[in-house]
Amino acid sequence: MDNRHIWVVDDDESIRWVLERGLSEKGMDVKTFDSANKVIKKLETENPQLILTDIRMPGKSGIDLLDQVKELRPEIPIIVMTAHSDLESAVESYEHGAWEYLPKPFDIEEAVSMVQRATSKEGQEKEEISDSEAEIVGEAPAMQEVFRAIGKLSNSNSTVLLMGQSGTGKELVAKALYEHSPRKEEAFIALNMADIPKELLEAELFGHEKGAFTGADEKRIGRFEQANGGTLFLDEIGDMPLETQTRLLRVLSNGEFYRVGGREPIKVDVRIITATHQNLEELVKQGIFREDLFHRLNVIKLLLPQLNERKEDIPALVKHFFQKSSEELKEEKKYLSEEVEKYFKTLSWPGNVRQLENICRWLTVMSPTKEVRLEDLPEELKLENAEEENNWKKVLQSWSENYLENGHSNLLEEVGPEFERTLINVALKKTKGKKKEAADLLGWGRNTLSRKIKELGIDN
Numbered sequence: 001m002d003n004r005h006i007w008v009v010d011d012d013e014s015i016r017w018v019l020e021r022g023l024s025e026k027g028m029d030v031k032t033f034d035s036a037n038k039v040i041k042k043l044e045t046e047n048p049q050l051i052l053t054d055i056r057m058p059g060k061s062g063i064d065l066l067d068q069v070k071e072l073r074p075e076i077p078i079i080v081m082t083a084h085s086d087l088e089s090a091v092e093s094y095e096h097g098a099w100e101y102l103p104k105p106f107d108i109e110e111a112v113s114m115v116q117r118a119t120s121k122e123g124q125e126k127e128e129i130s131d132s133e134a135e136i137v138g139e140a141p142a143m144q145e146v147f148r149a150i151g152k153l154s155n156s157n158s159t160v161l162l163m164g165q166s167g168t169g170k171e172l173v174a175k176a177l178y179e180h181s182p183r184k185e186e187a188f189i190a191l192n193m194a195d196i197p198k199e200l201l202e203a204e205l206f207g208h209e210k211g212a213f214t215g216a217d218e219k220r221i222g223r224f225e226q227a228n229g230g231t232l233f234l235d236e237i238g239d240m241p242l243e244t245q246t247r248l249l250r251v252l253s254n255g256e257f258y259r260v261g262g263r264e265p266i267k268v269d270v271r272i273i274t275a276t277h278q279n280l281e282e283l284v285k286q287g288i289f290r291e292d293l294f295h296r297l298n299v300i301k302l303l304l305p306q307l308n309e310r311k312e313d314i315p316a317l318v319k320h321f322f323q324k325s326s327e328e329l330k331e332e333k334k335y336l337s338e339e340v341e342k343y344f345k346t347l348s349w350p351g352n353v354r355q356l357e358n359i360c361r362w363l364t365v366m367s368p369t370k371e372v373r374l375e376d377l378p379e380e381l382k383l384e385n386a387e388e389e390n391n392w393k394k395v396l397q398s399w400s401e402n403y404l405e406n407g408h409s410n411l412l413e414e415v416g417p418e419f420e421r422t423l424i425n426v427a428l429k430k431t432k433g434k435k436k437e438a439a440d441l442l443g444w445g446r447n448t449l450s451r452k453i454k455e456l457g458i459d460n
Contacts, residue, residue, distance in 0.1 A: 004027075004028045004029065004049050004050070004115075004119050005028075005029045005031075005046075005047075005048045005049050006023055006028050006029065006030050006031075006048060006049065006050050006051075006052065006115060006119075007030075007031050007032075007033065007039060007042075007048040007050070007051045007052070008020060008023075008030060008031070008032045008033070008051075008052045008053075009032075009033045009034075009035070009036060009039055009051060009052065009053040009054060009057070009062070009065065010032075010034070010052075010053070010054040010057070010081065011034050011035065011054065011057045011058055012054070013034070015054070015081070015104075016032040016034070018108055019032075019052060019108070019111060020032050022108040022109075022111065022112050023111075023112060023115060026112055026116070028115070031048070035057060035058065035059050035060070036053070036057060036059060036060035036061070036062070036064060036065040036068075037059055037060055039051065039053075039065060039069075040060075040065070040068055040069075040072075043069070043072055043073060047073070047076075048076060049076070049077075049119045050076065050077050050078070050079065050099075050115055050118050050119050051065075051069060051076060051077075051078045051079070052078075052079045052081060052102075052111075052115065053065050053066070053078060053079070053080060053081065054080075054081050054082065055080050055081065055082040055089060055093065056082065056083075062080055062081075062082075062093075063092060063093070063096050065078075066078055066080070066093070066096040066097055066098060067096055067097075070096070070097045074097075077099035077100075077118045077119070078097070078098050078099055079098065079099055079100045079101075079102055079114060079115065079118060080093040080098045080100075080101050080102065081102045081103075081104055081106070082101075082102075082103060082104060083103075083104040083105075087136045087138075087147045087150065087176065089101075090144070090147035090148060090150070090151045091147070091150060091151045091154060091180055093151065094151035094152060094154060095151075095154065099118050100114055100118060100148075101144075101147075101148060101151065102114060103139070103144050107434045107436060107437065109434070110434070136169065136172055136173065136176055137313060137316050137317050137320050138310060138313045138316070138317075139312065139313060139316065140305070140309070140310035140311075140312050140313050141431075141432060142305035142309055142310050143305065143310055143313060146173060146302065146304065146305075149300075149302050150173070150176050150177055150180055151180070153177060153180070153181070153300065154180040154181060155181075155182065156181070157181070157182065157183070157271050158271075158299050158300050159252075159271070159272045159273070159274075159296065159297055159299040159300070160174075160177060160273045160274070160299070160300045160301075160302060161237075161274050161275070161276075161280075161297050161298050161299070161300070161301045161302070162174060162273065162274070162275035162276075162302050162304060163275075163276065163277075163301060163302070163303045163304065164275075164277065164303060164304030164305070164306070165277050165304075165306055165352055166277050166351070166352065166354070167307075167351045167352030167353055167354030167355055168304040168305065168306060168307070168352045168353060169304060169352075169353050169354075170235065170275040170304060171190060171233065171235060171275070173302070173304060174190070174231075174233040174235075174273045174275065175188060175233075177231075177273055178230075178231040178233075178271075178273070181231065181271070183229065183230050183231050183271055186227075186228075186229040186230030186231070187226060187227050187228075187229070187230035187231070188227075188230055188231050188233065189223050189226050189227040189230070189231070189232050189233065190233040190235065191204065191205070191223055191232070191233070191234055191235065192235040192236055193234060193235065193236045193237055193238075193239040193240045194235075194236040194239040198241050201240070201241065201244050202243075202244055202247060202260055203216075203220065203222065203260045204222060204223060205222050205223050205224055205244070205247075205248070206222040206224055206247065206257050206258070206259055206260060207219070207220050207221045207222030207224075207225055207259040207260070207262075208220050208222075208259050208260035208261055208262075209259050209260070209261040209262045211261065212259070212260045212261025212262075213260070213261070216260075216261070219259075220259075222259065224251065224257060224266075224268050224270055225266065225268060227268075227270045228268045228269060228270060229269055229270075230270065230271070231270070231271045231272075231273060232270050232271070232272055232273070233273045233274075233275070234272065234273070234274045234275070235274075235275045235276075236275065236276055236277070236278075237274040237275065237276050237280075237297065238276040238277075238278035238280055238283055238289060239278075242288065242289075242290065245289065245290045245293050246290070248293065249290060249292060249293045249296060251268070251270075252272065252293075252296045252297075253296075255267055255268055255269060255270075256268075272297070274297050280294050280297075280298070281294070306349070306352055307349040307352040307353050307355075307356060308347075308348055308349050309430075311345045312345075314341070314344050314345055314356065315336075315341055317353065317356055317357075318336055318341070318344070318356065318360055319335070321356065321357045321360035321361070322334050322335060322360050322363075322364060324357075325360055325361045325364035326364060329361070329364055329365060331364050331365060332370060333364075333370070334360075334363055334364055334367050334370055334371075334372050335370060335371060335372065336371075336372050337371050337372060337373050337374075339373070339374055340372050340373060340374055340376075340377065343374060343377075344356075347381065359378070359381065362378060363376065363377075366378075400415070417456055420452060420456060421456050421458060423442060424438070424442065424449070424452060424453065424456070424458060425458065427439075427441040427442050428458075435449055435450065435453075
């Protein structure tokens with residue numbers, strides 16, 4: 001017997017049943033409740049080790065329950081479950097003292113693992129997190145990790161490094177980190193290193209005194225001074241020249257710098273958030289990025305997913321961008337036909353979320369009707385899919401022809417297992433190893449997937 005006493009609170013009977021069964025199978029003692037009111041009453045006489053609660057229920061909400069439990073029994077960890085997997089729900093949960101945030105639908109193994117961690121000795125030492133609201137769209141598992149990170153950092157002034165391809169929304173995440181931080185009432189200054197000429201970058205960052213160089217006709221306050229007390233977001237930090245990196249390192253070390261041409265040190269208190277699409281560790285090996293600066297910036301690293309890793313978010317993103325474009329361009333709001341929505345999920349989106357937003361702006365103006373159909377799409381989208389579809393088929397055909405030309409036989413015996421192995425690995429990667437979800441993606445039952453993994457010797 002595990003001896004852990006767990007309470008599950010949800011107005012959905014099926015959720016209560018699944019959690020009770022899953023946790024009980026691990027030897028835990030589980031009690032279920034269909035309302036928050038019953039939990040508060042029971043707390044007068046009993047002491048659970050953890051509470052799992054839905055966030056939206058009739059009567060008292062999960063947030064109300066969080067507040068009351070934290071007042072009565074602050075030592076009890078609480079995991080918040082919600083079908084509303086957005087940034088606001090995640091951050092609100094952490095703000096009110098949740099131990100962790102569990103989006104629905106969830107894998108029961110994931111839920112059990114989370115409960116075990118929360119009730120372990122290490123889990124009990126976990127710090128509480130908090131703060132407020134920003135506009136990021138996404139329900140994909142990869143985006144839930146981003147939401148969690150923003151929530152966990154909401155009481156922090158830590159330096160954050162955002163990694164991700166161009167167009168993945170790094171500045172949007174930087175703004176969310178700022179808006180959910182203790183510095184949200186102060187300035188947020190964003191600067192792209194790649195946009196500023198090398199010879200002007202130091203003056204842009206640190207300001208300059210009158211007469212410091214030709215054309216410096218008056219004193220100028222730099223971005224660090226403008227951001228004093230607030231947050232400075234340095235985008236494309238990998239493009240910063242070495243000499244400027246040295247000055248930045250000094251500021252991060254002691255909070256002091258000199259304006260260009262200045263003699264008096266200036267003291268500032270600035271939180272730094274940086275972003276890059278480059279591999280900084282590789283730049284360090286090449287000697288074009290300082291290793292000591294990299295370690296200063298790499299306090300907390302957050303990897304933003306590509307759009308093709310979160311394709312389930314495309315419908316919500318499209319709806320959001322059409323609304324935004326309609327308001328900005330004073331055009332009627334468009335929507336995708338079912339056929340186009342499915343088609344969008346087959347595309348690779350090399351420009352990520354920014355490319356999708358630009359396409360939505362184009363369609364807002366150019367689509368002849370409110371419903372966007374396949375024939376309304378720009379030519380480059382039609383061509384991309386045709387090329388991708390034909391490419392893998394041509395490669396498979398060419399390989400098969402060469403295989404047979406070289407005197408081999410048993411073509412299916414050779415290709416079939418490798419084909420299945422590739423698809424299984426892709427599905428498992430997409431679901432982060434969750435077999436039930438991977439089986440659904442493959443169109444198999446879970447038992448079939450487990451058998452295939454064993455037969456093919458796949459390491460999962």
